[in-house]
Amino acid sequence: MSKILIIGAGGVGSVTAHKCAQLPEIFSEIILASRTIHKCDAIAQSIKERTGRSISTFAIDADNVSETKSFLDRIKPDIVVNLALPYQDLPLMDACLDAGIDYLDTANYEPPDEAKFEYKWQWAYKKKFLEKGIMALLGSGFDPGVTNVFCAWAQKHHFDEIHELDIIDCNAGDHGQHFATNFNPEINIREITQRGRFWDHGEWVETDPLSWSMTYDFPEKIGKKKCYLMYHEELESLVMHLKGLKRARFWMTFSEQYLTHLRVLENVGMTRIDTVEYNGTPVVPLKFLKSVLPEPASLGPLTQGRTCIGCLLKGIKDGQPKKLYVYNICSHEACYEEVGSQAISYTTGVPAMIGAKMMLEKKWHRPGVWNMEEFDPDPFMDNLNLYGLPWKAVEVD
Template sequence: MKKNVLIIGAGGVSQVVAHKCARNNDVLGDIHVASRTVEKCEAIVASVREKGSLKVEGRLEAHALDAMDVAATKALIEKTGAQIVLNVGSSFINMSVLSACIETGAAYIDTAIHEDPLKICETPPWYANYEWKRREECEKAGVTAILGAGFDPGVVNAYAKLAHDEYFDRIDTIDIIDVNAGSHGRYFSTNFDPEINFREFTGQVWSWQDNAWVSNSMFEIRKEWDLPVVGTSTTYMTGHDEIHSLSQNLGVPTVRFWMGFGDHYVNVFTVLKNLGLLSEQPVTTAEGLEVVPLKVVKAVLPDPSSLAPDYTGKTCIGDLVKGVKDGREREVFIYNVADHKDAYNEVGSQGISYTAGVPAVAAAMLIATGEWDVKKMANVEDLAPRPFLAVLDRLGLPTRIREGEDDRALDFA
């Protein structure tokens, strides 16, 4: 068994992860939170203590860390005795944190694909640009590295694997649908790091259709879905991490990702983009200052973690899977519904952070107990889905299955 967790990052997702780790520290051991801004880490530690989240007595500490510094990250892993590293910081740090894990033997978990700050929307499949190049390195070192263990990517990958293993003989299409029907009451904000959020939408929209990569523009392809709880929802086909692994690992001809957006978001985004304010490339002001427009926009928007107290409404995220079972066409929607206010009351974060953070803790628990300690690099769909979904069910993200008129909880009996 592996014990002791180092959480890298100090945003809303980290807050969720710290609380959930604390509530399972009988399995996970000591908990350490690290980020460049140690005050944010200390606030998370204080929040965990205020809510009495520690299940048993144990270490809960904050640390200052520049996670781009491999040597410093390695030193902190060794100092804390962490055997599991939960990387929920910026996706720019993935490769440096992975390097530190490989050098120390600690297991690695992240929730999003690695990105180069100067490149947007690289050649698909995205995982082949960075992560998969290090498969052999992980296996040689015997290091477990679980990629994309958030909700999407992450839980939706497990839903796809469950459908592949249990519900279909042949899958023709997987449509991943992510709708946030909540309201934060601000004029405009993103639900997670604005820089990462906008980078997802300013490049090409890559989808996998008929066994080939297809490129579209953002907000070009629109579709409405009738979803449980949140009702009829407008979505747009969007590029996203899980398409780039599911398309290669499950042999499904068509994999697409759809995200819900309101007209107001689309309008503000379009104005910002057309003005050049979402560019990741530096510009020089009349005063001779070099600035990155996207970072300026990030600086003036609300911190996503500040949205939590006033957030209301629900999210619905799931996989609509179509194919054939026993010679008959079949359609199944595997999904979860989460509530923003419930998330805030429990851990002090909004629902988007909750759905991203809880799965990473579930993955850590499965590594700790050995079920997912595979000692190599893996995407979530490479692993057994039922143990993961069972832990999620206990941690507050239950899975439901809708097929025709039947809508039921996933049975773990």
């Protein structure tokens, strides 16, 4: 019996809260908090209608460490699940440290004034969490998150050494909108417009944004899709923990319509993250753009199709070359029917619930700051099959 505090009432927060509500034997009390309490209340109403369970809702400013710490002292949760913006990772880690409470998130820290996401800021907390006797689990979403666990599982069961890794993320769904992002537009666009980066024989190699592409033939009749090389945060930790790794890359699919809109917005300055002045008012163009784009949570009833996210691994086992593809396929329509969300939020929200479950059950628990691949992957892989994200592993030529 445990109490979980979920901070963030977007699409991912909604999925995580719904999935926790389905497991009263693990999450006996659920608290949902956000700056916008009306979003929390709407999620609570949906959970009540779908499961019959009641959850508590609160308004909180996650950037205010002292306010959050006082809130934690008052409600005394067993774990804080941070599904707010990456900018708020460090304030929430500080509050958890002060209150002595375990922490979990799905995305690494990113400074508000610079589109640069890396783990160094959070890894710097390792000694503090260790001395406090509490745990922080970083990146318990899908990518990062499940992809890290796929790699750890493959390393444990299928390879003596993994030499090449390609993480390939395909959204083959269609929401019918001219231009929309499937998660927070501000974070999504900052990520996509940055330079690409991949690991090659002991060093990082940079590329111009979306300048490298390949065509990949996805399984189960999804078919061939064009994928673009990007930098993604799980690469930073995986290159440290996979034995024998020589090359690691991350790829994501985008439609030509999406990329055309993005290029136009970038060319006219709407993806800028610096402040400009409009009629005497300071405005960040990307924040304004976010305010006029469709809310990602609104895409749930509109989106049809499937996602396919997986890891293509090449290496050796018993002296012989081996190639393995570990992946999940997720239906947008099935996700909406179950929890009222599209698959992008679902594939992130479910692993957040599972990560919290692993920690509360003490299957994954030791003081310090950790990435997903540093724990035994088997119980997490079992839970993926149980709670909505079944996976397959196939050897390929």
